[in-house]
Amino acid sequence: MSTNEQRPNVQWDFPPEKPKRGRAWLIAVLVVTALLVAAAIVFFLLPRDASPTPGTSTSPSPTASTSAKPTSSPQPTTTATAIPSAEPSAPETVAPEPVDPDVGTFRGIVGPRLDDALTGLSMIEETSGQDAVSIVNQLQQDLQLLSDTVAPNSIQAEWRAALTAYGESLTNLRAAAEAGEDLASEISDSTREVNFLRSLVGM
Numbered sequence: 001m002s003t004n005e006q007r008p009n010v011q012w013d014f015p016p017e018k019p020k021r022g023r024a025w026l027i028a029v030l031v032v033t034a035l036l037v038a039a040a041i042v043f044f045l046l047p048r049d050a051s052p053t054p055g056t057s058t059s060p061s062p063t064a065s066t067s068a069k070p071t072s073s074p075q076p077t078t079t080a081t082a083i084p085s086a087e088p089s090a091p092e093t094v095a096p097e098p099v100d101p102d103v104g105t106f107r108g109i110v111g112p113r114l115d116d117a118l119t120g121l122s123m124i125e126e127t128s129g130q131d132a133v134s135i136v137n138q139l140q141q142d143l144q145l146l147s148d149t150v151a152p153n154s155i156q157a158e159w160r161a162a163l164t165a166y167g168e169s170l171t172n173l174r175a176a177a178e179a180g181e182d183l184a185s186e187i188s189d190s191t192r193e194v195n196f197l198r199s200l201v202g203m
Contacts, residue, residue, distance in 0.1 A: 103152050107201040110149055113142045114203065117166075117194045121187050124173070132177035139190075140170050146197075155200050162200060166193035 101109075120139045124132045143166060151159040173186035 101150065101152055103155065103201060106149070106152050106155075107203060110146055110197075110201060111203055113146055114194060114198050114201075116142060118191065121191050121194070124177070124183060124187055128183070129177065129180060132183060133174055136170055136174040136177060140167070140174075143167055143170065159197070159200055162193065162197050166190065166197060169193050 117139055120135050124135050127135065143163065147163055169186065169190040173183060173190055176183050176186045
């Protein structure tokens with residue numbers, strides 16, 4: 001075999017490379033699918049995440065209402081403190097007007113003391129000094145009780161004037177008894193005033 005004989009020309013025939021478009025499409029499809037899956041997951045997860053939001057929104061409102069109660073509670077306390085200041089203003093009690101007694105009823109009340117006045121004056125005629133002063137003191141106490149008794153309107157002015165005159169006569173009688181003087185004139189004046197009082201009430 002001669003060296004000059006031509007050797008066969010061996011050439012490697014590589015198949016032509018497939019275009020990379022198919023791989024790009026595949027990647028694009030996978031990306032879109034992944035996005036759709038992610039979107040579906042987010043869609044299903046959103047209602048669950050949103051459900052706590054109403055729960056949380058409702059829970060603060062009771063908390064706020066409860067917290068608001070302590071704040072409002074001091075207000076009644078202030079009002080209650082203001083009420084006691086107004087509470088002392090109790091309705092004024094008006095004293096009822098004194099009942100106007102008739103002369104007969106009034107006579108039954110003052111008659112016994114007017115009788116005692118005449119008895120006391122007659123006893124002073126038989127005594128003197130300190131004994132006479134003691135009797136005059138008793139008559140002056142009875143005079144105060146007569147002044148405290150409400151007289152009928154029909155004789156009230158005359159009754160008050162007669163009581164004043166009788167009181168002055170007893171003052172003079174007591175002074176004369178303390179001085180040891182003769183008491184006849186003073187006893188006569190006091191007796192006259194008592195009789196006038198008795199005549200006012202029909203005795």
